[in-house]
Amino acid sequence: MEENGIWGIYEMRIAICDDEKKLRNSLRRVLETQLQLDGVDYEIQEYECGEDLLARIEQNVPDILFLDIEMNGMDGMETARELRRKYQDTVLIFVTAYPDFVFQGYEVHAFHYILKPYKEEKIREVLGKAVEETGLNQEKYYLVEQKAGTLRLPFGRVLYFKSEGRTVEALLDNGDMEGSAAYEIVKFYGKLGEIEEEMPSFFIRIHNRYLVNLKYVDKLEGSSLDCGGQSLPVSRAYKQAAAVAFAKLMLK
Known part of the structure; x- marks a missing residue:
């Protein structure tokens, strides 16, 4: 069915994919606080595994994705490879407890990474850079x-x-x-x-x-x-x- 074309305030889409609910909540809290302080209109979606993200992503393609590398089932790298098959513009930020995994990010054009346990100042720093990166393209849709x-x-x-x-x-x-x-x-x-x-x-x-x-x-x-x-x-x-x-x- 055809839909209506509109113009209006753009709402930044952010996704968190991590199989640990506690860590998702922790990251989300920091993101929401900073985005509100910066006056950014946003929505945040949470996914508990790579399979869940890929199954639902077409309904809400994220501008920024915080993706855990070590997850049960499909891990973060495999999820990122599948993501990049269709979605080249999503700013990908890896979340990991193991620094060695960071170097694998080049394969899927990862924008940045955050090490666990989270440090709020690092999250705010990376988020700011990611928002700036997506902001270059917000008016091009x-x-x-x-x-x-x-x-x-x-x-x-x-x-x-x-x-x-x-x-x-x-x-x-x-x-x-x-x-x-x-x-x-x-x-x-x-x-x-x-x-x-x-x-x-x-x-x-x-x-x-x-x-x-x-x-x-x-x-x-x-x-x-x-x-x-x-x-x-x-x-x-x-x-x-x-x-x-x-x-x-x-x-x-």
Whole structure:
């Protein structure tokens, strides 16, 4: 079912995955206190094992994940490998009682690590760096509200938006996601004109029904352009502006 596209205050998503409830609670308490002091809107999800995290992550993909390495069942490294197959943007922070495990983090692009037992000042330090890291990308998403949660459409992965009556289709590039189809279509209720107002400058209108990401345009010729291997129509009303925008991009 299609969902509504919205813009609003972004709520940072943080996840804690640890098989020890006491340690989850301890970490959560420090995180909540610091986030509130910093004025960050947030939500925190807890998972007791890697299997639980991976089973539910699509409903709420975290911006920041605190992941215990030594867990019963699927350990943290195996969980991180599976996570990275689909989710490249999550800032991953390993939690471990054994410093030797830290060096394994490079394989899964771990951002940082925290040693057990927790030291509050270290948690606050790492959290601050992680929030800063995610903050670089907070404004680069279009948010689509779904029953299962909020879906984020990264501007950089959207080839184009296509209007179909009251429905908008977004075509996303999945090329960097192992095991996924090359492209993904997301449908939601919305108006192309309203979406256009919120898009970065590299999105241009080429037709009443199309809003295109110039970074995916291979060729613009006559009344059509090639975008992601597809030929899209360019209407007379938008032809000149589209040609100028494409030429400027080529000169950069």
